Amino acid sequence: xxxxxxxxxxxxxxxxxxxxxxxxxxxxxxxxxxxxxxxxxxxxxxxxxxxxxxxxxxxxxxxxxxxxxxxxxxxxxxxxxxxxxxxxxxxxxxxxxxxxxxxxxxxxxxxxxxxxxxxxxxxxxxxxxxxxxxxxxxxxxxxxxxxxxxxxxxxxxxxxxxxxxxxxxxxxxxxxxxxxxxxxxxxxxxxxxxxxxx
Numbered sequence: 001x002x003x004x005x006x007x008x009x010x011x012x013x014x015x016x017x018x019x020x021x022x023x024x025x026x027x028x029x030x031x032x033x034x035x036x037x038x039x040x041x042x043x044x045x046x047x048x049x050x051x052x053x054x055x056x057x058x059x060x061x062x063x064x065x066x067x068x069x070x071x072x073x074x075x076x077x078x079x080x081x082x083x084x085x086x087x088x089x090x091x092x093x094x095x096x097x098x099x100x101x102x103x104x105x106x107x108x109x110x111x112x113x114x115x116x117x118x119x120x121x122x123x124x125x126x127x128x129x130x131x132x133x134x135x136x137x138x139x140x141x142x143x144x145x146x147x148x149x150x151x152x153x154x155x156x157x158x159x160x161x162x163x164x165x166x167x168x169x170x171x172x173x174x175x176x177x178x179x180x181x182x183x184x185x186x187x188x189x190x191x192x193x194x195x196x197x198x
Contacts, residue, residue: 027105034112038091045087049080068141075137079130086122090115106192113185120178127171134163 056073063069094112138160142149149156 027102027109031105031108034109035094038094038112042087042091046084049084052076052080068137068144072134072137072141075133079126083126086126087119090119090122109188113181113188116181117178117185120174120181123174124171124178127167127174131167131171134167138163 053076056076060070060073094108094115142156142160145155
């Protein structure tokens, strides 16, 4: 189904809700579902940050504080701290419903949609910065461990290859998510404008 067909189907569905009261009830349900989605998303980001932190600590201990490993793990810990702080501060105040009635539900849904877009843009920029910082670190790590990589080339392929794949997949996924939330925000605004509830 194309975007226009989906929008038309969504408009028809919203117009059949039965006026402001029906629309308010539908938005109240959406606000509740969005609240659960937001709480689940924040919990997953925090869990991912905790996993990255635990993995970094384990790597530093396993490498016995080797400088190359310690530097990248310190960078990961800094990245995780910024990442989790940003998601928690961005989502502050949007976990639960604020008020009731159609206007309050529209305002909260708009704020959540804007926060989704802000988060998507932040995530894209953060992943790009991470990629830019990992390149010089990768060169340094390769030079510092050249003898090891020359003796066992599979270590370089596995280590750098895995990092490149994870980073590449993350960048593609973040771009996809950003486009999706931007399209969702535009559909919501079109529906609000179409139903003349503003």
